[in-house]
Structures are given as C-alpha cells and as structure tokens.
Amino acid sequence: xxxxxxxxxxxxxxxxxxxxxxxxxxxxxxxxxxxxxxxxxxxxxxxxxxxxxxxxxxxxxxxxxxxxxxxxxxxxxxxxxxxxxxxxxxxxxxxxxxxxxxxxxxxxxxxxxxxxxxxxxxxxxxxxxxxxxxxxxxxxxxxxxxxxxxxxxxxxxxxxxxxxxxxxxxxxxxxxxxxxxxxxxxxxxxxxxxxxxxxxxxxxxxxxxxxxxxxxxxxxxxxxxxxxxxxxxxxxxxxxxxxxxxxxxxxxxxxxxxxxxxxxxxxxxxxxxxxxxxxxxxxxxxxxxxxxxxxxxxxxx
Amino acid sequence: xxxxxxxxxxxxxxxxxxxxxxxxxxxxxxxxxxxxxxxxxxxxxxxxxxxxxxxxxxxxxxxxxxxxxxxxxxxxxxxxxxxxxxxxxxxxxxxxxxxxxxxxxxxxxxxxxxxxxxxxxxxxxxxxxxxxxxxxxxxxxxxxxxxxxxxxxxxxxxxxxxxxxxxxxxxxxxxxxxxxxxxxxxxxxxxxxxxxxxxxxxxxxxxxxxxxxxxxxxxxxxxxxxxxxxxxxxxxxxxxxxxxxxxxxxxxxxxxxxxxxxxxxxxxxxxxxxxxxxxxxxxxxxxxxxxxxxxxxxxxxxxxxxxxxxxxxxxxxxxxxxxxxxxxxxxxxxxxxxxxxxxxxxxxxxxxxxxxxxxxxxxxxxxxxxxxxxxxxxxxxxxxxxxxxxxxxxxxxxxxxxxxxxxxxxxxxxxxxxxxxxxxxxxxxxxxxxxxxxxxxxxxxxxxxxxxxxxxxxxxxxxxxxxxx
Amino acid sequence: xxxxxxxxxxxxxxxxxxxxxxxxxxxxxxxxxxxxxxxxxxxxxxxxxxxxxxxxxxxxxxxxxxxxxxxxxxxxxxxxxxxxxxxxxxxxxxxxxxxxxxxxxxxxxxxxxxxxxxxxxxxxxxxxxxxxxxxxxxxxxxxxxxxxxxxxxxxxxxxxxxxxxxxxxxx
Numbered sequence: 001x002x003x004x005x006x007x008x009x010x011x012x013x014x015x016x017x018x019x020x021x022x023x024x025x026x027x028x029x030x031x032x033x034x035x036x037x038x039x040x041x042x043x044x045x046x047x048x049x050x051x052x053x054x055x056x057x058x059x060x061x062x063x064x065x066x067x068x069x070x071x072x073x074x075x076x077x078x079x080x081x082x083x084x085x086x087x088x089x090x091x092x093x094x095x096x097x098x099x100x101x102x103x104x105x106x107x108x109x110x111x112x113x114x115x116x117x118x119x120x121x122x123x124x125x126x127x128x129x130x131x132x133x134x135x136x137x138x139x140x141x142x143x144x145x146x147x148x149x150x151x152x153x154x155x156x157x158x159x160x161x162x163x164x165x166x167x168x169x170x171x172x173x174x175x176x177x178x179x180x181x182x183x184x185x186x187x188x189x190x191x192x193x194x195x196x197x198x199x200x201x202x203x204x205x206x207x208x209x210x211x212x213x214x215x216x217x218x219x220x221x222x223x224x225x226x227x228x229x230x231x232x233x234x235x236x237x238x239x240x241x242x243x244x245x246x247x248x249x250x251x252x253x254x255x256x257x258x259x260x261x262x263x264x265x266x267x268x269x270x271x272x273x274x275x276x277x278x279x280x281x282x283x284x285x286x287x288x289x290x291x292x293x294x295x296x297x298x299x300x301x
Numbered sequence: 302x303x304x305x306x307x308x309x310x311x312x313x314x315x316x317x318x319x320x321x322x323x324x325x326x327x328x329x330x331x332x333x334x335x336x337x338x339x340x341x342x343x344x345x346x347x348x349x350x351x352x353x354x355x356x357x358x359x360x361x362x363x364x365x366x367x368x369x370x371x372x373x374x375x376x377x378x379x380x381x382x383x384x385x386x387x388x389x390x391x392x393x394x395x396x397x398x399x400x401x402x403x404x405x406x407x408x409x410x411x412x413x414x415x416x417x418x419x420x421x422x423x424x425x426x427x428x429x430x431x432x433x434x435x436x437x438x439x440x441x442x443x444x445x446x447x448x449x450x451x452x453x454x455x456x457x458x459x460x461x462x463x464x465x466x467x468x469x470x471x472x473x474x475x476x477x478x479x480x481x482x483x484x485x486x487x488x489x490x491x492x493x494x495x496x497x498x499x500x501x502x503x504x505x506x507x508x509x510x511x512x513x514x515x516x517x518x519x520x521x522x523x524x525x526x527x528x529x530x531x532x533x534x535x536x537x538x539x540x541x542x543x544x545x546x547x548x549x550x551x552x553x554x555x556x557x558x559x560x561x562x563x564x565x566x567x568x569x570x571x572x573x574x575x576x577x578x579x580x581x582x583x584x585x586x587x588x589x590x591x592x593x594x595x596x597x598x599x600x601x602x603x604x605x606x607x608x609x610x611x612x613x614x615x616x617x618x619x620x621x622x623x624x625x626x627x628x629x630x631x632x633x634x635x636x637x638x639x640x641x642x643x644x645x646x647x648x649x650x651x652x653x654x655x656x657x658x659x660x661x662x663x664x665x666x667x668x669x670x671x672x673x674x675x676x677x678x679x680x681x682x683x684x685x686x687x688x689x690x691x692x693x694x695x696x697x698x699x700x701x702x703x704x705x706x707x708x709x710x711x712x713x714x715x716x717x718x719x720x721x722x723x724x725x726x727x728x729x730x731x732x733x734x735x736x737x738x739x740x741x742x743x744x745x746x747x748x749x750x751x752x753x754x755x756x757x758x759x760x761x762x763x764x765x766x767x768x769x770x
Numbered sequence: 771x772x773x774x775x776x777x778x779x780x781x782x783x784x785x786x787x788x789x790x791x792x793x794x795x796x797x798x799x800x801x802x803x804x805x806x807x808x809x810x811x812x813x814x815x816x817x818x819x820x821x822x823x824x825x826x827x828x829x830x831x832x833x834x835x836x837x838x839x840x841x842x843x844x845x846x847x848x849x850x851x852x853x854x855x856x857x858x859x860x861x862x863x864x865x866x867x868x869x870x871x872x873x874x875x876x877x878x879x880x881x882x883x884x885x886x887x888x889x890x891x892x893x894x895x896x897x898x899x900x901x902x903x904x905x906x907x908x909x910x911x912x913x914x915x916x917x918x919x920x921x922x923x924x925x926x927x928x929x930x931x932x933x934x935x936x937x938x939x940x941x
Binding site: 042044045046047048049050051052054055056057060061062065066070071072074075076077078079080081082083084085086106113114115116117118121123126152153155156157158159160162180181233234235236237260261262264265266267268269270271272275277283287288289290291292293 | 308309310311312313314315316317318320339340341342345346349350351353354357358361362363364365367408412413416421423424425426427428429430449452453455456459460462463464465466467468469470471472473474476481482483491662663664665666667668741752
C-alpha cells in the first residue's frame with residue numbers, strides 16, 4: 001500500500017483530545033464500538049458541571065448524546081420526574097453502564113442532607129445512590145472538585161460532612177477529573193478515550209495525564225514576568241499574578257493552552273490569579289484567592 | 302372522593318433537588334409543601350474567610366446562575382469598602398450579567414420547560430411520564446428540533462460571558478469596581494458578533510416557540526397564579542447617563558406600585574427548622590440556629606417577606622412592574638415573560654456594548670477596613686438576590702444570602718401566608734393524579750434553583766428525623 | 771553582593787551533595803564505596819568550612835547589621851527586580867540570624883515583610899517561592915514552624931529544601 005507523506009500532526013493536548021473523540025465517534029459509526037450507557041448522577045453540589053458539559057464543543061453535548069453514549073439518567077435534563085425518574089435509576093443496576101458523578105457525598109445523618117429522589121416512598125440519599133451504582137458500574141468518573149475530594153461542599157466547617165466519591169467507594173477504581181467546574185474537554189476527552197481504547201493513563205491521584213500532567217506555571221504565557229520578578233499589583237495588570245495569590249505554580253491542568261468556553265479565555269487571560277480550582281484541597285487549601293497585601297519587594301537590608 | 306397525597310421527588314429539570322408534597326381533594330390541590338433537598342451551609346463557610354474571596358466563593362452556590370452571586374457579593378463589598386465603581390465598570394459588569402441572563406433563560410426554556418409541553422423523541426432520555434401533549438405534529442417537531450438548536454446558542458452566551466469573565470460557569474471577571482480586565486475593540490466586536498446570532502435565535506425561534514406552546518395550552522394562563530405581590534431590587538438601572546434601561550427597585554401589590562424600601566425585608570422561620578431569639582428578623586441582624594425539634598416546621602428554606610407579605614420575584618415580576626407586560630400572572634405568563642425578557646436583555650446588552658470604551662482599567666489595590674458592613678441587592682435571572690456581609694478584623698464575620706428561589710419557594714409563616722409557589726398551586730385541577738403534569742409545569746414556570754435556595758445551613762444539633770426536606 | 775550569592779550557591783550544592791552521600795552511605799553495603807564516600811564527605815566538609823569563612827569575611831565587609839522587621843521600610847514601588855532563584859542576600863551562618871518563634875511570626879510575607887518559615891530549626895525565605903503565592907501554601911501561612919507539616923507532606927523530599935534560601939536558625 002502506498003504511504004503518503006503527511007504534514008506533522010498537531011500534538012497539543014487539545015488536538016489529541018479532539019482526534020481521540022473523532023476517532024471514537026468514527027469507530028462507533030462504523031460499528032467498531034458499542035455506544036455505552038451513561039448514568040450522570042448529581043449529588044451535593046451546584047450542578048455546575050452539567051452546565052459546563054453543555055458548554056462543550058468538539059465534541060459538543062449533542063454529539064456526545066447521539067454518537068458516544070446513551071444517557072440514561074440525568075436529573076437536570078431528563079423528561080421523567082418523581083418515582084418514575086428514580087425507577088430509571090434502579091433499572092440501570094441490571095445493565096452495563098458508565099457512572100459519572102458530580103457533587104460530593106454528604107455523610108451527615110446517614111446522607112439525609114442530600115436526598116436526590118424517593119423510591120417506593122422512601123428517600124433516596126446521594127450516599128445510597130453513589131454506593132449502590134458505584135458498586136455495579138463498569139467505569140466511574142468523579143467529575144468536578146466536589147466529587148473528586150469534597151470541594152466546595154466540604155469547605156470548612158463542612159456542615160453537611162461532605163466527602164469525595166472515593167471515600168464511600170474505597171475499593172473502586174475511578175478516574176478523577178478535578179476542577180470547579182470540570183472543563184468539558186477533560187470530561188468528554190476522557191470519555192472518548194475510554195470508548196476508544198480503555199481507561200486513560202493516570203497519575204498517582206487518578207487524574208488522566210492527558211489533561212492534568214503539567215503545571216499551569218510551566219506553560220503560563222506570563223512565566224517570563226515571574227522569572228524576572230515583575231509582579232502585578234492589582235487585578236487587571238498584564239504581568240505575573242503570583243503576588244495576588246496565583247495557584248498556577250501548584251495546579252496541574254492544560255488551562256494555558258485549552259482555555260475555557262471553546263478556548264475564548266481563561267482566568268489568567270482575564271488578568272486574575274488562578275485559584276487552583278482543579279487542585280485537590282480546593283477551596284480551603286487554595287485560599288486566600290485574592291490578596292493585595294503580599295510583600296512584593298523586601299527592602300534590601 | 303377522599304383526599305390523596307402526591308409526592309414528586311425528584312422534581313427534575315431544575316437546578317438542585319426539590320420535593321413537592323401535594324394533597325388533592327376532588328382532583329383539586331388543597332394543600333402543598335415545597336421542600337429543598339440539599340444542604341451545604343455557605344453562610345457558615347464564609348465566616349472567617351477573606352472578604353475578597355466571597356466573590357469567587359459564593360458563585361459556587363449555583364452552577365447555572367453563578368454570575369448572579371458574583372454581582373451581589375461585589376456590590377456588597379463595594380458598599381462595605383465605600384467604593385463607587387466607574388460607569389465603564391458598571392457597563393462591563395452588567396454586560397457579563399446580561400450574558401448570564403441569556404444563557405439561563407434559553408437553557409431554562411428549552412432544556413427545562415420545553416419537555417413538559419413538547420414530545421422530544423430524538424432521545425429516550427427526554428421521554429415524559431404523562432401523555433398530555435397537544436401540539437400539532439409539525440409544530441411539535443419544529444420545537445423539538447429547536448431544543449437541539451438552542452444548545453449552541455446558550456453555549457455561545459456563556460462564551461460571551463467568558464470573553465469578559467475568563468470562564469463560565471464560575472467567572473473570574475466580575476469584581477469590586479466592575480470587571481477585572483479591560484475591554485478591547487477586539488473583545489467588543491467578538492461579543493457583538495455572537496450577540497447577533499443569539500438575537501436572531503430569540504426572534505426567529507425562542508419567541509415563536511413560546512407563543513405556540515401558549516396557544517395550545519391556554520389553560521395555563523389560568524393556572525399557577527399566586528398572590529400577585531411582586532418585587533424587584535432593580536436591574537440595569539440608575540446609570541448616570543443612560544438612566545434606567547430596564548427596571549427600578551419597586552414593589553407591586555394590589556394594583557399599586559411603590560418604591561422598594563429595603564428596611565421592610567424580614568425573614569421568618571416559623572415553619573423552617575431554625576431557632577433564634579425572634580422568629581421574624583431583618584436579614585443583617587440574625588443568623589438563626591437550626592432546630593429540627595420544631596414540630597410545625599417542614600423545610601430548610603426560610604421565608605423572606607416584604608412588609609410582612611410573600612413576594613413573587615423573577616422575569617414576570619420585572620416585566621409587569623416596568624410596565625412592559627399586562628396580560629396577567631400565571632404559569633404561562635411566566636414562561637412568556639422569560640422569553641420576552643430574553644429579548645429585552647439582548648437589546649440592553651447591545652446598548653451597553655455601544656457605550657464601552659476600550660482600555661479603561663477600573664481595578665485598584667483595595668484595602669480592607671478593620672470593621673465594616675455592606676449589602677448588595679440586585680435583580681438577577683430568577684429575581685431579587687441579596688447578600689449581606691460584615692467584616693471584623695479584616696475577615697468576614699457574618700454573611701447572609703436571600704436568593705430569588707428563597708422568595709418564590711419559601712415556607713408558610715405565622716400570619717398564615719403560604720410561600721409564593723405553594724400558593725400558586727392551590728386550587729390547581731389535577732387531571733391524572735398518577736401522572737400529574739400540572740404540578741411540574743407550574744413549579745418550573747418559576748425556574749426554581751434549589752442549589753441556591755437551600756445553600757443555608759447552620760450546624761448544630763444532630764438531625765434525628767428520617768426525612769429531611 | 772554578587773560574591774555572596776555565588777558562595778551561597780556553592781555551599782548549597784555541597785550541602786546537597788553531602789546529604790546525598792550520607793543517604794547512600796546508609797544504604798550501601800559495599801565497603802569500598804563506603805570508604806570513598808567517607809573520604810568525599812571529609813573533603814566536602816573542608817570546602818564548606820572554607821566557604822563559610824569566606825562568606826563571613828564578605829558579609830562583614832559589605833553588609834550592615836541585620837535589621838528587625840520594624841526597621842524594614844515597605845517598598846511598594848517596583849524599583850528593582852527581586853530575585854526568584856535562590857540567590858540569597860541574607861546574612862549567613864557566621865553572623866547567623868537567630869529568630870525566636872515570636873520573631874518568626876512577624877515574617878508573614880505581608881505589607882513589605884519577608885515570608886519566612888522554619889523546618890527542623892532552620893529558617894527559610896519563601897517570599898518568592900513559587901509554591902507560596904500570597905505567602906500561603908495549601909492553607910499554611912508564612913511566619914511559622916512547619917517541621918511537622920513538612921515531615922508529613924514531603925517525607926523523603928529533603929532535597930526540596932536545598933532550593934530554598936536559608937536565612938538563619940530558630941532558637
């Protein structure tokens with residue numbers, strides 16, 4: 001077979017994710033892959049991750065729905081309501097499905113601080129749903145900061161005693177996609193990888209290396225300012241935002257290149273510090289988000 | 302015929318978790334309780350944090366209307382720090398707020414409301430439980446197609462938000478003084494170009510679709526009325542040169558419209574699981590303790606009142622108060638008002654964009670006072686939103702939030718008033734008690750955001766009841 | 771000033787090498803290698819001693835006495851480029867700064883004060899350390915002794931400290 005010389009493929013994380021998705025959907029179309037069932041469970045959180053997923057492009061949400069997964073349960077979007085909705089959730093236990101969870105698991109009072117529905121007259125707690133479905137799922141995604149480690153829901157003093165999904169499914173392997181919210185590309189790209197060639201390679205904290213391998217700081221367009229010690233004094237400045245509290249040096253994501261909302265902007269591009277929303281420990285470990293009184297230059301003795 | 306109880310849990314296609322407990326007699330609703338089903342306790346979490354962090358922190362209350370909380374907390378901080386934003390700062394901040402309205406209203410109309418009235422057969426996920434679908438096939442299929450056409454439009458609205466705000470949801474742009482970055486000619490044109498597409502969608506699809514739904518479900522003009530007391534904190538108003546583009550802070554009760562007076566806001570906890578020295582208090586005075594022992598209480602949502610009365614807030618309230626809508630107050634009027642307001646907001650955004658001067662830096666190095674207090678009151682997508690904060694030793698020492706959905710989904714009170722949404726359901730005829738389409742349709746007309754309404758929880762006693770609502 | 775920086779860098783390299791040698795010494799069972807390592811440690815120690823004297827001379831010639839924090843004038847205007855990589859400008863071992871835990875607390879990295887933290891009795895300058903944005907690090911604030919925290923979060927990562935400028939000792 002004749003081989004054509006092709007121009008070199010783009011190797012940015014975005015390009016890889018896009019080509020993964022395209023390959024996955026092509027394979028589905030050609031019958032190489034089966035569309036898989038997806039259960040999207042919203043627990044103790046703000047439902048911001050599902051909104052972020054609706055913001056996805058390449059693949060967009062429509063495409064995901066039509067070509068990649070059969071979305072079988074999603075509180076924010078499904079037509080059914082009440083017990084009929086909850087029944088759909090229970091029916092999944094007899095089938096093969098991928099489980100995606102956003103929001104933390106509230107432990108207080110046996111999980112009754114987060115009731116996600118009722119079944120046969122009894123309240124169904126987020127805790128029950130997470131353990132029940134997590135036990136049966138073929139793959140589990142913890143989507144967003146609340147699901148990966150408790151996130152906002154677990155911020156001090158953690159009134160609902162919220163924890164990350166892993167804590168209630170200790171023996172289960174899961175892929176963790178931190179972020180507040182998750183970037184749609186991180187979720188859909190990981191999903192595509194799973195459909196195409198199994199679970200993606202992850203680091204020791206279960207984050208896909210594809211998206212979470214590199215410190216923001218190491219690819220920050222404002223890095224030269226840091227290296228020269230030229231620091232922003234206030235928001236809106238165009239230099240390094242380190243002294244205002246930038247958590248780019250401790251946060252691993254591809255934000256500098258992928259950016260947000262189809263790549264139009266990102267927090268540092270908006271002249272504000274990264275607040276480390278994709279770092280484990282967010283928000284408490286990443287606070288304060290913005291400080292104006294950090295020492296910029298120590299008067300030389 | 303005896304009484305029958307209907308419980309809907311979860312009420313899907315809303316933000317957050319809600320349970321409805323309805324009692325019907327002779328197929329009419331005679332009693333109703335609306336209950337939020339998740340608790341996180343943001344007000345408690347905020348105490349002790351840096352005041353500046355509240356802008357990004359409070360946004361995480363809600364995934365679909367996060368920019369609203371950044372608006373209210375920025376306004377509260379400006380009040381506390383005595384900062385008056387530049388007019389350019391207000392324009393840009395309000396443009397971000399416009400983007401949030403567009404995103405929220407379009408998503409609510411198509412993703413949350415439409416499946417109640419339109420058979421969406423493209424995907425089994427959207428299959429409803431009831432059979433009350435009345436649209437002719439051609440219209441039904443057109444709107445079902447628009448369900449999917451709307452996705453790139455609401456996405457583009459969030460994209461506009463990110464152009465000025467860094468990212469969405471949970472933007473970085475709205476802050477004290479306006480927005481963090483400066484406008485550039487490129488950004489203005491970027492926004493204007495997207496806005497053109499969004500506006501075309503509103504004119505060509507959103508408005509005709511909503512009117513078609515209204516035409517075939519005319520009974521919903523008579524359902525879901527409620528008290529008829531309306532409130533707005535004002536939106537896109539009091540610009541120095543532009544004046545008021547939408548609505549000023551006003552109250553409407555029994556055919557009279559009067560200026561809004563914030564000292565008349567109280568919160569009541571007679572039927573909510575809280576205790577305090579007084580069961581009626583002003584929002585900046587008391588943060589009540591929880592009390593699950595209270596026998597008559599049934600909800601974690603408190604009951605805000607204005608001059609003792611429950612008030613409806615949201616797009617319909619704003620349109621009526623501003624004099625732009627006269628048809629009436631009902632579930633269908635709310636849905637139409639939301640669509641009309643989407644159009645209005647797009648026009649306001651276009652106007653504001655024309656006023657933006659590129660390159661204006663509105664940010665300063667802010668200093669914190671040792672002690673201060675402030676409040677930020679603003680009308681957002683779902684209605685009147687208020688943040689009240691206090692600073693002590695340069696840290697937050699008090700934070701109180703009353704969200705629009707707390708107004709609309711409040712509990713009853715000591716004066717015998719029900720919450721607004723509860724009252725709206727009273728008397729509703731239920732055709733098929735096993736598959737009650739009416740309840741969900743009426744409640745969704747308010748665009749409930751339970752992530753917002755039940756963010757409040759103060760830790761205290763161990764809860765021992767089985768059901769937590 | 772430049773010389774002092776150079777000496778510090780050399781010292782740090784030697785200290786890192788010594789740490790590594792000690793580690794290997796503990797692990798290895800090969801007698802020959804042990805002998806070699808001990809020999810090299812002796813050499814390293816001599817070098818450090820020499821550099822230490824040199825540093826003391828330089829410091830007494832070029833630097834005024836160490837000032838207390840209340841003597842520091844906050845400098846908000848960006849007049850010069852502050853150092854990022856560890857090129858210390860603080861007086862070293864010979865006239866080593868000795869800080870009590872109360873004195874350390876004043877170096878909170880705010881309003882012109884440097885950001886110092888202590889680990890195992892050594893005080894480090896993290897003012898411009900990239901993991902210490904806004905003088906905070908994963909919920910920890912500057913101006914405190916973090917021996918226990920370092921041991922629990924960075925066990926086996928002593929080398930991390932080699933890149934952080936040392937300013938003195940905690941007494």
